[in-house]
Amino acid sequence: MNLLVLMIALPLLTAFLLSSINRISTLAARWIGPLVLLATAVIGLSVWPQLGAAPLALQWGGFQAPLGITLYADQFALLFALAMTIGTLLLWPRSAENQLRSSSLALLLAGTGSGLALSGDLFNIYVFYELMTVVSYGLIAGRGTSGSFASTLRYLVISGFGAALALAGIALVYQATGTLNLAQLAQLAPEKLNNLQGFAAFVLMLIGFGVKAELFPVNMWVPEVYATASSRVSALLAGVVSKLALLIIMRLLILVFHQPEALTVLLVLGILGVASGELAAWRARDLNRMLAFSSIGQLGVMFIALSIPGNAGIFAALAVMVHHLFLKPSMFLLAERWGGSIEKLAGAARTSPIAAALFVLLALSLIGVPPLPGFWAKLLVIMPMLALDQPLYYLAVFVMLAAASLEANYLFRVVMKLYDKQPAATSHKVHATADLATALFLGGGLIAAVFMLVPLADRLDSIAAQATDVSTYIQTVAPQQLQSGRVQ
Amino acid sequence: MEAVVLVVVIVMLLSAVAVMLFKDFLAALAAMSVVSLGLSFLFVVVRAPDVAMTEAAIGAGLSSLLFALALRRLGLWRSQ
Amino acid sequence: MRRFTAALFLLGLGVMIAAIYQHMDFSNTAVNAGQAINAVAAEETGAANFVTSVVLAYRGIDTLLELTILFTAAMIGGMVLGRRRVDAPRDPDAGFILRTGADLLFPLLLVVGLYIILHGHLTPGGGFQGGVILASAFFLPLLARPGSSINQDVISIVEGLAGATFIIIGLLAMFDGKEFLTPLLDKGELGALISAGTLPILYLAVGIKVGSELAGLLAHLAEAEALD
Amino acid sequence: MDILDINIILYSAAFGLMLIGIGGIVISNHLIRIIFGIALLEAGANLLLLLSTYHEGASAPIIVDGSVPAMMADPVPQALVLTAIVIGVGILALALSLAIRVQRAYGTLDMREVRLKLEQEISENAGIEMPSSSHAPAVTTANSAAAQQESGS
Numbered sequence: 001m002n003l004l005v006l007m008i009a010l011p012l013l014t015a016f017l018l019s020s021i022n023r024i025s026t027l028a029a030r031w032i033g034p035l036v037l038l039a040t041a042v043i044g045l046s047v048w049p050q051l052g053a054a055p056l057a058l059q060w061g062g063f064q065a066p067l068g069i070t071l072y073a074d075q076f077a078l079l080f081a082l083a084m085t086i087g088t089l090l091l092w093p094r095s096a097e098n099q100l101r102s103s104s105l106a107l108l109l110a111g112t113g114s115g116l117a118l119s120g121d122l123f124n125i126y127v128f129y130e131l132m133t134v135v136s137y138g139l140i141a142g143r144g145t146s147g148s149f150a151s152t153l154r155y156l157v158i159s160g161f162g163a164a165l166a167l168a169g170i171a172l173v174y175q176a177t178g179t180l181n182l183a184q185l186a187q188l189a190p191e192k193l194n195n196l197q198g199f200a201a202f203v204l205m206l207i208g209f210g211v212k213a214e215l216f217p218v219n220m221w222v223p224e225v226y227a228t229a230s231s232r233v234s235a236l237l238a239g240v241v242s243k244l245a246l247l248i249i250m251r252l253l254i255l256v257f258h259q260p261e262a263l264t265v266l267l268v269l270g271i272l273g274v275a276s277g278e279l280a281a282w283r284a285r286d287l288n289r290m291l292a293f294s295s296i297g298q299l300g301v302m303f304i305a306l307s308i309p310g311n312a313g314i315f316a317a318l319a320v321m322v323h324h325l326f327l328k329p330s331m332f333l334l335a336e337r338w339g340g341s342i343e344k345l346a347g348a349a350r351t352s353p354i355a356a357a358l359f360v361l362l363a364l365s366l367i368g369v370p371p372l373p374g375f376w377a378k379l380l381v382i383m384p385m386l387a388l389d390q391p392l393y394y395l396a397v398f399v400m401l402a403a404a405s406l407e408a409n410y411l412f413r414v415v416m417k418l419y420d421k422q423p424a425a426t427s428h429k430v431h432a433t434a435d436l437a438t439a440l441f442l443g444g445g446l447i448a449a450v451f452m453l454v455p456l457a458d459r460l461d462s463i464a465a466q467a468t469d470v471s472t473y474i475q476t477v478a479p480q481q482l483q484s485g486r487v488q
Numbered sequence: 489m490e491a492v493v494l495v496v497v498i499v500m501l502l503s504a505v506a507v508m509l510f511k512d513f514l515a516a517l518a519a520m521s522v523v524s525l526g527l528s529f530l531f532v533v534v535r536a537p538d539v540a541m542t543e544a545a546i547g548a549g550l551s552s553l554l555f556a557l558a559l560r561r562l563g564l565w566r567s568q
Numbered sequence: 569m570r571r572f573t574a575a576l577f578l579l580g581l582g583v584m585i586a587a588i589y590q591h592m593d594f595s596n597t598a599v600n601a602g603q604a605i606n607a608v609a610a611e612e613t614g615a616a617n618f619v620t621s622v623v624l625a626y627r628g629i630d631t632l633l634e635l636t637i638l639f640t641a642a643m644i645g646g647m648v649l650g651r652r653r654v655d656a657p658r659d660p661d662a663g664f665i666l667r668t669g670a671d672l673l674f675p676l677l678l679v680v681g682l683y684i685i686l687h688g689h690l691t692p693g694g695g696f697q698g699g700v701i702l703a704s705a706f707f708l709p710l711l712a713r714p715g716s717s718i719n720q721d722v723i724s725i726v727e728g729l730a731g732a733t734f735i736i737i738g739l740l741a742m743f744d745g746k747e748f749l750t751p752l753l754d755k756g757e758l759g760a761l762i763s764a765g766t767l768p769i770l771y772l773a774v775g776i777k778v779g780s781e782l783a784g785l786l787a788h789l790a791e792a793e794a795l796d
Numbered sequence: 797m798d799i800l801d802i803n804i805i806l807y808s809a810a811f812g813l814m815l816i817g818i819g820g821i822v823i824s825n826h827l828i829r830i831i832f833g834i835a836l837l838e839a840g841a842n843l844l845l846l847l848s849t850y851h852e853g854a855s856a857p858i859i860v861d862g863s864v865p866a867m868m869a870d871p872v873p874q875a876l877v878l879t880a881i882v883i884g885v886g887i888l889a890l891a892l893s894l895a896i897r898v899q900r901a902y903g904t905l906d907m908r909e910v911r912l913k914l915e916q917e918i919s920e921n922a923g924i925e926m927p928s929s930s931h932a933p934a935v936t937t938a939n940s941a942a943a944q945q946e947s948g949s
Contacts, residue, residue: 012731061749167880180872535855602873
């Protein structure tokens with residue numbers, strides 16, 4: 001049963017041993033990475049059905065709950081752990097110069113991402129998060145261009161700033177409660193963290209973990225990184241890694257921080273994120289940066305969804321997250337060969353008709369045109385906000401609708417160019433088969449979801465319900481009461 | 489005891505400001521080491537000998553070495 | 569304008585900290601996980617230094633991840649800075665005193681580093697502190713003799729194997745029917761050099777890994793001028 | 797509040813270091829100084845974490861000669877800070893390596909200039925003519941050519 005640990009341990013072990021394996025056989029070093037990830041994905045999938053009935057808690061090292069570190073697996077966590085593993089497998093980064101290094105980094109990313117989703121300890125989450133950040137530096141800088149180094153450095157400065165603030169937030173939480181275990185924090189939070197100190201800790205951690213989740217004030221790195229990193233890395237970062245950071249914020253919000261002010265902060269930052277992201281995307285003149293800015297806008301929608309109190313908010317956020325999880329990597333893969341100025345895209349649909357058709361469908365879903373999944377996801381966010389009947393939420397609805405029309409405007413500009421009658425002077429490159437196949441797989445999966453909306457929505461609803469069930473969380477982990485050693 | 493700690497804290501904070509204000513990066517680096525040493529003293533005061541050792545070895549020693557090597561490569565070794 | 573927003577930001581932060589000050593209970597006597605660990609650690613892990621118990625046993629996974637961060641940072645550092653060119657200019661010779669000093673210090677540092685690592689479960693110190701000393705032991709000759717260099721291939725294999733040791737010891741516990749990273753072996757007598765089960769072995773792996781990674785990073789930075 | 801209360805002094809040190817560090821990051825433009833600022837901010841956060849369960853009169857959490865002290869300091873924050881310090885030095889080394897590379901490519905360590913040149917390089921690679929490309933000197937073209945080659949391969 002504790003095979004779930006292997007989802008984290010095996011990729012790390014393989015990454016450590018990769019350079020030794022390469023000494024023995026280059027062929028083995030090339031294939032062992034994908035094989036290990038395949039194995040961990042199978043492990044994850046085999047655990048999936050039984051988590052529906054009851055979540056699972058493991059203790060690293062077998063120490064009792066608040067003393068050791070807990071690994072908590074419910075379907076919510078496992079969904080994103082699997083997304084990370086399978087996503088890395090599909091978007092396996094390739095590098096002409098040093099495949100060994102990028103394979104190690106990909107393995108580390110998959111292992112850390114799974115661990116981050118499954119972790120049930122505040123400081124452990126911080127360490128996983130830091131490791132994921134460092135691995136992303138490697139993936140971005142792996143391009144080897146001066147631009148990728150500069151954007152990595154700017155990303156590093158913002159991340160370092162955020163991580164230190166998150167550490168300070170953890171210090172404040174530990175000062176107030178004396179524990180780092182999320183289950184025990186959930187027990188103690190109403191008594192000990194429902195005050196100014198708790199709110200300050202929340203804001204500090206929100207800034208810290210928000211860096212990767214493209215939260216409004218700390219997202220300056222997004223356009224630069226996505227424009228300079230390779231498309232597969234951008235797809236991984238925008239598609240999966242940002243969702244994992246969001247998952248941490250969701251967990252903290254559900255279990256630990258219940259202040260109404262926290263929700264207001266999320267709502268305001270979300271609105272600002274949507275507005276700034278979509279406006280910048282509208283002004284962007286190249287495809288990569290347009291997608292990067294629109295990703296900021298999408299993440300803003302998720303923050304708005306999180307700010308809706310109760311289960312409805314988590315459910316809506318989950319729906320938007322899953323939608324974005326499929327959509328964004330697919331779009332970045334399509335942008336791989338189209339990357340660059342939009343002006344130069346003229347007539348590209350003729351050289352690659354399938355890719356162009358897929359792009360149109362994805363764009364329609366991103367805007368939220370009725371039968372497509374994107375529409376239902378946005379509806380799930382907007383409906384409960386209208387029901388709340390508060391001015392700030394009305395503003396959020398208005399901003400989201402305005403953003404949708406902006407999205408329609410800039411995405412149709414791209415589509416018009418794609419189907420332009422006058423071919424541009426430059427000849428267009430055809431997509432690599434692997435890229436196009438992956439994009440088709442992800443995008444096709446998304447479009448296919450139209451035909452089973454109801455069962456999917458039910459499934460997501462039950463996942464969200466399980467995630468918001470605080471008492472089950474506490475009972476599953478069952479931290480023993482901290483006793484004796486009382487000081488003074 | 490409190491008085492000693494107070495003096496150390498004041499020296500440490502002044503050095504931290506100096507790190508940000510010195511035009512000369514070598515001087516800033518020296519001030520940074522003072523901050524690290526002060527910090528490791530404070531770690532001893534709060535009964536954390538392990539952390540104090542680590543801070544002295546890594547913060548004052550290794551980090552300064554890293555900075556010094558980098559400053560040399562960046563051509564910031566001499567005062568500007 | 570920029571300065572103004574920065575000042576405003578700092579002001580807001582200062583107000584927030586002042587507010588926290590007002591409400592913070594400094595002499596908070598909250599019962600905490602650490603005191604519970606203090607009560608049981610000697611019995612559960614057999615290490616006299618409880619920080620070591622926490623680092624290697626209670627929060628062993630954190631340490632594993634931290635090593636992985638160093639591993640990744642060293643790998644990326646090597647990637648960013650690149651390899652030394654064969655025809656790159658060397659630094660001028662360091663002179664007799666530094667050379668002899670380095671020769672004399674090398675064994676001393678090696679012994680001190682290993683001592684600190686191996687006594688990590690008894691006294692302050694351990695894999696991280698000892699590892700830094702090991703790193704400086706291997707870096708010092710590099711400063712003294714600019715012509716010499718550290719073999720980065722060997723380093724990457726050593727650090728990989730040391731990290732793998734950590735994980736494999738953890739996996740052994742799983743084959744034993746326990747959870748991943750459970751300390752194994754006999755706990756021995758509290759305070760004896762050979763005690764605390766696998767913890768000293770883990771700390772040795774940590775020390776070697778930290779030492780090799782930091783030495784690699786330092787060597788990369790020292791040679792960075794010569795990269796192509 | 798007594799000014800000589802040791803808690804007040806220590807917490808002031810932690811918050812002071814954090815504020816100075818943040819101030820350095822926000823106000824300064826030079827990359828090395830920003831990295832110094834991050835190091836100071838981290839140091840302050842570490843101290844804050846260590847202070848979270850500090851008690852006057854506790855002894856270090858180590859058993860010497862088999863005698864168990866009456867009250868021992870909390871070992872958990874100490875282990876956390878140990879971890880955080882080592883993570884910090886890894887990231888510091890990475891930042892300095894990147895700074896060396898960036899200075900070699902762009903010839904500057906000023907954050908604003910790096911940003912301008914980065915924007916310019918991205919636009920150039922994307923094939924957009926910047927209307928205001930006159931005031932910033934051209935980026936090394938070898939790298940942008942390499943990027944184009946890579947995306948075309």
